[in-house]
Amino acid sequence: MSDITLKDMARKPDALVCGARLCAGCDETIVVRQVMKATRGPTIVTNATGCLEVSTSIFPYTSWEVPWIHCAFENVAAVASGIEATIKAMHKKKEGPLAKYPKVDVIAFAGDGGTYDIGFQALSGAIERGHDFTYVLLDNEAYMNTGIQRSGGTPFGASTTTSPAGKAIHGKTETKKPIDEIIIAHGTPYVATINTAWPLDVMKKARKAIEVDGPTFLHSLAPCSRGWRFPPEKTVEVGRLATQTCVFPLFECRQEKGRPVYELSAPSLAIAKKPESKKPIEAYLEQQGRFRHFFKPTRNEALLKELQESIDTRWQILCEKAGV
Amino acid sequence: MVAKQKMTGLNGDEASAYATKQVDPDVVAAYPITPQTIIVERYSEYVADGLVGSEFVAVESEHSALSACVGASAAGARAFTATAANGLALMWEILFIAAGLRMPIVMAVANRSLGGPINIHNDHSDAMGARDAGWVQIFCENSQEVYDASVEAWRIAEHPDVQLPVMVNFDGFTISHTMENVYTLEDEDVKKFVGKRIYMKTEGPKGEVEFRLDPEKPISIGPLDLQDFYFEHKVQQMEAMKGTLKVIKKVDKEFEKITGRKLEYVYPYKMGDAEVAVVGLGSAMGTVREVVDELRAEGIKAGMIKMRLFRPFPVEELKKAIGNVPVLGVMEKAYSIGGPGAPLYEEIKTVLYDSPKRPLVADYINGLGGKDTSPELIRGIFKSLQKIKEKGAVVEPVTYVGVRE
Numbered sequence: 149m150s151d152i153t154l155k156d157m158a159r160k161p162d163a164l165v166c167g168a169r170l171c172a173g174c175d176e177t178i179v180v181r182q183v184m185k186a187t188r189g190p191t192i193v194t195n196a197t198g199c200l201e202v203s204t205s206i207f208p209y210t211s212w213e214v215p216w217i218h219c220a221f222e223n224v225a226a227v228a229s230g231i232e233a234t235i236k237a238m239h240k241k242k243e244g245p246l247a248k249y250p251k252v253d254v255i256a257f258a259g260d261g262g263t264y265d266i267g268f269q270a271l272s273g274a275i276e277r278g279h280d281f282t283y284v285l286l287d288n289e290a291y292m293n294t295g296i297q298r299s300g301g302t303p304f305g306a307s308t309t310t311s312p313a314g315k316a317i318h319g320k321t322e323t324k325k326p327i328d329e330i331i332i333a334h335g336t337p338y339v340a341t342i343n344t345a346w347p348l349d350v351m352k353k354a355r356k357a358i359e360v361d362g363p364t365f366l367h368s369l370a371p372c373s374r375g376w377r378f379p380p381e382k383t384v385e386v387g388r389l390a391t392q393t394c395v396f397p398l399f400e401c402r403q404e405k406g407r408p409v410y411e412l413s414a415p416s417l418a419i420a421k422k423p424e425s426k427k428p429i430e431a432y433l434e435q436q437g438r439f440r441h442f443f444k445p446t447r448n449e450a451l452l453k454e455l456q457e458s459i460d461t462r463w464q465i466l467c468e469k470a471g472v
Numbered sequence: 473m474v475a476k477q478k479m480t481g482l483n484g485d486e487a488s489a490y491a492t493k494q495v496d497p498d499v500v501a502a503y504p505i506t507p508q509t510i511i512v513e514r515y516s517e518y519v520a521d522g523l524v525g526s527e528f529v530a531v532e533s534e535h536s537a538l539s540a541c542v543g544a545s546a547a548g549a550r551a552f553t554a555t556a557a558n559g560l561a562l563m564w565e566i567l568f569i570a571a572g573l574r575m576p577i578v579m580a581v582a583n584r585s586l587g588g589p590i591n592i593h594n595d596h597s598d599a600m601g602a603r604d605a606g607w608v609q610i611f612c613e614n615s616q617e618v619y620d621a622s623v624e625a626w627r628i629a630e631h632p633d634v635q636l637p638v639m640v641n642f643d644g645f646t647i648s649h650t651m652e653n654v655y656t657l658e659d660e661d662v663k664k665f666v667g668k669r670i671y672m673k674t675e676g677p678k679g680e681v682e683f684r685l686d687p688e689k690p691i692s693i694g695p696l697d698l699q700d701f702y703f704e705h706k707v708q709q710m711e712a713m714k715g716t717l718k719v720i721k722k723v724d725k726e727f728e729k730i731t732g733r734k735l736e737y738v739y740p741y742k743m744g745d746a747e748v749a750v751v752g753l754g755s756a757m758g759t760v761r762e763v764v765d766e767l768r769a770e771g772i773k774a775g776m777i778k779m780r781l782f783r784p785f786p787v788e789e790l791k792k793a794i795g796n797v798p799v800l801g802v803m804e805k806a807y808s809i810g811g812p813g814a815p816l817y818e819e820i821k822t823v824l825y826d827s828p829k830r831p832l833v834a835d836y837i838n839g840l841g842g843k844d845t846s847p848e849l850i851r852g853i854f855k856s857l858q859k860i861k862e863k864g865a866v867v868e869p870v871t872y873v874g875v876r877e
Binding site: 190191192194202205206207208210212214215216217219220222223227228230231235237240244245246249269270271273274277291374 | 535540541547682690691
């Protein structure tokens with residue numbers, strides 16, 4: 149495993165350059181730049197339809213300094229399969245334009261809609277077939293590109309334009325799909341959660357994911373100023389709180405002899421070792437307009453309790469799996 | 473000089489798989505669906521026996537099959553897939569994207585009805601649903617034509633003036649599962665004929681580049697294309713499709729040199745003095761030819777036109793083939809519910825509208841869901857055309873033939 153240092157990474161040119169039309173404070177550019185810093189050589193990127201795609205590729209401009217393709221919304225993993233199969237075939241035949249590179253890495257970026265929902269089948273199929281690629285989920289927890297509609301990745305209670313907090317219903321009534329567990333259950337060689345509040349952790353995990361043979365999955369929580377309703381300068385702060393409250397714990401999971409081996413990453417391990425340092429979910433929720441109805445017009449204890457309990461349970465299960 | 477060929481017993485699916493094996497594309501991504509399945513089975517055997525260098529991607533759906541082909545083709549690969557009916561329908565979104573992104577993918581379609589209710593047998597409702605997607609569409613009458621088209625398709629698709637995907641259509645079961653004698657070329661001759669993949673040149677951020685995912689000269693493929701450029705790109709695509717008409721002729725000529733088989737866009741048969749004639753696509757045209765011979769023996773001046781090319785629509789060749797025939801029947805295994813007629817009929821009438829002397833045209837929808845298009849049924853169509861001729865008018869523009877009362 150190559151060493152990743154902040155100094156080296158800071159020197160490495162960005163694959164996604166400035167000038168993209170993403171919103172101010174968007175975490176997606178930060179995730180993508182950090183992940184792309186960790187690439188080790190020739191890399192092909194494929195992008196599902198979504199905020200990142202529409203904002204970085206408006207013809208005749210492009211923000212991408214690497215070969216990049218967007219095909220459709222639900223098929224980024226299938227497109228990646230085709231690219232990876234091409235690399236394999238050209239290596240096998242020793243001909244074709246990609247044959248000369250000893251290694252070409254393939255990275256797929258998709259949002260939560262493109263992963264939890266519409267792109268789920270293609271992703272499951274590509275992982276089952278064992279293609280060597282890294283899938284990066286940019287989870288901003290709703291269909292932000294179309295204007296904040298709920299997805300399978302939207303958390304319980306969040307108000308979106310298709311799960312609005314009304315007088316009778318308090319935002320999304322269902323819980324967030326446990327996507328990491330589902331991907332791990334495929335036997336995926338490497339799965340990790342990443343948070344741009346810990347850049348070195350992101351880059352180290354990204355490099356690991358790229359280096360591991362076979363499909364790997366990086367799940368980033370991508371706080372969205374517009375959709376979550378917080379000031380754009382608070383993106384990293386909100387993201388950090390998600391991990392500090394164990395709403396979004398940081399961990400890695402690799403496979404050893406057919407068994408998943410979980411390991412909590414430093415920020416979450418510290419909380420597991422010192423449970424009193426775990427912040428209550430209010431600290432995270434209060435920052436965001438999408439959870440406003442938890443507190444206003446009056447504090448909704450029942451709602452807070454339900455969400456806190458569900459977060460606690462998931463955190464407990466994760467700690468058990470990680471053996472802490 | 474005509475190259476060495478051998479006669480092999482192959483059904484349409486096998487002919488498609490065999491030709492593709494000889495081409496040895498880099499990536500074959502496909503999903504099983506009747507009546508195309510034999511293609512993926514045969515191809516898997518070629519891969520398992522190490523006869524090809526292709527990566528076979530056994531995808532989880534047709535949507536992913538074509539998506540994987542787009543990824544592969546963009547990465548610089550030759551990519552092949554095969555499907556039918558519902559599989560083609562599931563690909564619908566990506567059909568447009570593959571063509572719009574100018575990916576020279578080749579796809580075999582064993583034409584099958586697109587239910588519901590579900591039916592696995594032949595008609596052309598699947599391919600007609602894809603007619604506006606931007607693919608070159610070739611229709612085959614027999615396994616030989618499937619083989620020939622499956623070799624030629626790559627040269628057409630990858631031609632610098634084309635760079636569009638090609639769909640090789642052949643009737644499910646009637647061709648896909650029927651063993652016929654097929655003349656096949658040697659592997660080396662096929663490889664020589666198709667050559668290496670050619671890439672389109674484009675203007676990248678740093679000057680002219682090949683249109684592919686190149687780590688050294690990176691470009692962005694499939695960007696957001698708005699009001700200022702989208703229409704222009706679509707016109708480029710339409711022009712490329714129009715240009716295909718010239719390219720296919722050239723490729724046909726080269727193909728004739730090595731096979732001795734002369735391929736045409738449309739095949740007029742006994743049209744010179746014909747008074748009643750039928751035009752159509754696919755395997756039924758073989759039966760029509762037999763019926764024309766029978767009718768001629770009976771003194772009826774019958775003729776027929778088989779169309780091999782449907783997209784691009786061979787307007788001039790078709791007009792020439794129709795000539796001065798006074799009555800023309802369009803036989804088609806497709807429909808457009810609520811439309812004035814089925815697709816081929818509508819397009820042929822459009823083509824003829826500006827002709828000073830045009831025939832009376834009637835539409836005969838037949839064989840939906842694999843219902844047999846028998847010689848008797850075809851005789852009935854000619855009888856109906858003779859009645860139109862006697863009357864001097866079309867009373868019933870669209871008829872469903874062979875439907876039980």
